[in-house]
Amino acid sequence: xxxxxxxxxxxxxxxxxxxxxxxxxxxxxxxxxxxxxxxxxxxxxxxxxxxxxxxxxxxxxxxxxxxxxxxxxxxxxxxxxxxxxxxxxxxxxxxxxxxxxxxxxxxxxxxxxxxxxxxxxxxxxxxxxxxxxxxxxxxxxxxxxxxxxxxxxxxxxxxxxxxxxxxxxxxxxxxxxxxxxxxxxxxxxxxxxxxxxxxxxxxxxxxxxxxxxxxxxxxx
Amino acid sequence: xxxxxxxxxxxxxxxxxxxxxxxxxxxxxxxxxxxxxxxxxxxxxxxxxxxxxxxxxxxxxxxxxxxxxxxxxxxxxxxxxxxxxxxxxxxxxxxxxxxxxxxxxxxxxxxxxxxxxxxxxxxxxxxxxxxxxxxxxxxxxxxxxxxxxxxxxxxxxxxxxxxxxxxxxxxxxxxxxxxxxxxxxxxxxxxxxxxxxxxxxxxxxxxxxxxxxxxxxxxx
Numbered sequence: 001x002x003x004x005x006x007x008x009x010x011x012x013x014x015x016x017x018x019x020x021x022x023x024x025x026x027x028x029x030x031x032x033x034x035x036x037x038x039x040x041x042x043x044x045x046x047x048x049x050x051x052x053x054x055x056x057x058x059x060x061x062x063x064x065x066x067x068x069x070x071x072x073x074x075x076x077x078x079x080x081x082x083x084x085x086x087x088x089x090x091x092x093x094x095x096x097x098x099x100x101x102x103x104x105x106x107x108x109x110x111x112x113x114x115x116x117x118x119x120x121x122x123x124x125x126x127x128x129x130x131x132x133x134x135x136x137x138x139x140x141x142x143x144x145x146x147x148x149x150x151x152x153x154x155x156x157x158x159x160x161x162x163x164x165x166x167x168x169x170x171x172x173x174x175x176x177x178x179x180x181x182x183x184x185x186x187x188x189x190x191x192x193x194x195x196x197x198x199x200x201x202x203x204x205x206x207x208x209x210x211x212x213x214x215x216x217x218x219x220x
Numbered sequence: 221x222x223x224x225x226x227x228x229x230x231x232x233x234x235x236x237x238x239x240x241x242x243x244x245x246x247x248x249x250x251x252x253x254x255x256x257x258x259x260x261x262x263x264x265x266x267x268x269x270x271x272x273x274x275x276x277x278x279x280x281x282x283x284x285x286x287x288x289x290x291x292x293x294x295x296x297x298x299x300x301x302x303x304x305x306x307x308x309x310x311x312x313x314x315x316x317x318x319x320x321x322x323x324x325x326x327x328x329x330x331x332x333x334x335x336x337x338x339x340x341x342x343x344x345x346x347x348x349x350x351x352x353x354x355x356x357x358x359x360x361x362x363x364x365x366x367x368x369x370x371x372x373x374x375x376x377x378x379x380x381x382x383x384x385x386x387x388x389x390x391x392x393x394x395x396x397x398x399x400x401x402x403x404x405x406x407x408x409x410x411x412x413x414x415x416x417x418x419x420x421x422x423x424x425x426x427x428x429x430x431x432x433x434x435x436x437x438x439x440x
Contacts, residue, residue, distance in 0.1 A: 010233060011239075019231075019291055022245040023422070030423035052296065069271035070232035071239055076272065169401035173315035202243070203250035 002034040002217065005087040007079060007118065008068035009040065009097025013196070014049035016064070018095030021195050022071045025093050028213035037087055039079040040068035041115050046100040046107075046131050064101050079117045080181050084124035089216050094136020094195055103141040106130030110170045114144050131189035131219040133212050139192045140167060146188060147171030156183040180207040182215055189219040222254040222437065225307040227299060227338065228288035229260065229317025233416070234269035238285070238315030239354050240289045241415050244426050245313050248433035257307055259299040260288035261335050266320040266327075284321050299337045304344035307438050314356020314415055323361040330390045334364050351409035351439040353432045359412045360387060366408065367391030376403040378414030398429045402435055409439040 005024055010016020031034045041064050048060040069076045084090075092098060099106035103114040122145050125132055133141045139155040140163065146153040148171040156177035157163050164174040175183045179198040182191050193208040226245055230236020237276040249256045261284050289296045304310075312318060319326035323334040342365050345352055354362045359375040360383065366373040368391040376397035377383050384394040395403045399418040402411050413428040 013293050016290075018293075019239060020243050020246070020293070023240050024247070026240070027244070027422050027426055030421045032425075050286055051292075051294050052286040063272075066270055066272045070236075072271075073233050073238075073240070074271050074274060124241060126416075201250045202247050204249075206247055 002040060003037050003087045004029045004034050005037045005039060005082060005090040007039055007090065007092050007102065008071055008076070008084065009095060009101045010048070010062070010064050011067040011070045012051050013095045014051055015045055015047060015100065016067055016095055016097035017071060017093050018136060018196055019071060020202050020205055021093040021209065024209045025135065025213065028210045032213060032217055034217065037082070038068065038072035038076040038080050040065045041101070041117055042078045042080065043101070045097070046104070064097070079121060082121060082209050084121065084128045084130060087130070088220055089131045089133070090121065090125050091133040091213065091216070092135060092138035092141065094138045094197070096137070098136070098138040098141055103144060105140045105144065110166050112144055114141055116169055118143055126188065129189060131191070131216045133191045133216040135193055135209060136195040136197050137213065142190065143167045143170045143172040153188050153190060154183055154185045155190060155192040156194060158197035160197060179204045180211070182208065182212045184215060191216045191219070223257050223264070223307045224249045224254050225259060225302060227259055227310065227312050227322065228291055229315060229321045230265050230282070230284050231290045232269070232271050233315045234271055235265055235267060235320065236287055236317035237291060237313050238356060238416055239291060240422050240425055241313040241429065242316065244429045245311055245355065245433065248430045252433055252437055254437065255297040257302070258288065258292035258296040259302050260285045260296060261337055262298045262300065262335070264379070265317070266324070269324060278385055278404045284317070299341060299402040302341060304341065304348045304350060307350070309351045309353070310341065310345050311353040311433065311436070312355060312358035314358045314417070316357070317359055318356070318358040325364070330386050332364055334361055339365055342369055346408065347402045349409060351411070351436045353411045353436040355413055355429060355432065356415040356417050361385045362410065363378070363390045363392045364416070373408050373410060374403060374405045375410060375412040376414060378417035380417060398425065399424045402428065402432045404435060411436045411439070
């Protein structure tokens, strides 16, 4: 069975993986007849946000791998133990966790640093010519890894001009894209879709993610 | 727009709402052109389970409403503030939270007690002849509320014989049901489906939940 890595970043849109995007990614993978291999870095979250009040919980700490396990129903690996040889494709759902835990784009913008294990696995996937997908804000992290290549990698985070300009400044080419569509970089076998960067509701997110996963698997 | 209440019980299969079931419920509601109204009780969870290790986190405490807000992206109400007049239908996704927080079936079995606000809102929905749906283990809680009616309410938690026998002992009639099907009690306008009580993968869960939400909305 085809194995698709899914990199989670916690559990909740404001400090972890966007839960709808992560679950709809797992659904799209299952519907495509493939098997999801969930993984996350074993590290503390940047912070914990109370999703009811929207406030930061001072003095609180949660582990990215442990919280991601909630989305994965306990079936999850430390990303440090996963190699490109183990999987056929790799997907990054969005949510602030992708920009706070997998990298620090939410704080540092174009000068962000990407988690070492995430960087290593993406580099292995690119070297092995295995496809990648990035959802919502996750392409910002991929822009940091792929920046400065020629010709520039193409990707999308939707239509937000400021974020798009920041991504362009990181050495990629941002392409505006509606919520139910995807941007494909054939050279890097990279598919991106805006999801909740643009979506008004979960049904729109499902359409874009389903399309992204299908196209990513066709690039194998 | 038709409004469908979704009662959450935390965020994670072992101590809260089963995340896939909750998200697929929200997806089915949006695909049906209806609006989800997420709600949860403002109370401490029975306990916190580390979903990576499977162990109880001693000395840890999380609030059901605050954790449920992760699934609802912050758009959630305290169930104490919701009346049957505010919604057209009401759904209970599964996960241990439905049997540990909304009621204590996981500990007390047939002698369980249901949260007062949950009991009140379900009673209001029944009195108003508005439809209900229960997913996975949530029908056990509904069995406690509906038990001892004549003729007995019919519902399903799948095919588990011990759980089915316990439900029968609570005064309802359990009907075995495959993962991609539903059991409908027309008199109570109640639809139930087994989801992860039986499912091998998330795609199967999606089929059963989509069917349950569609049928529930037809009972309006």
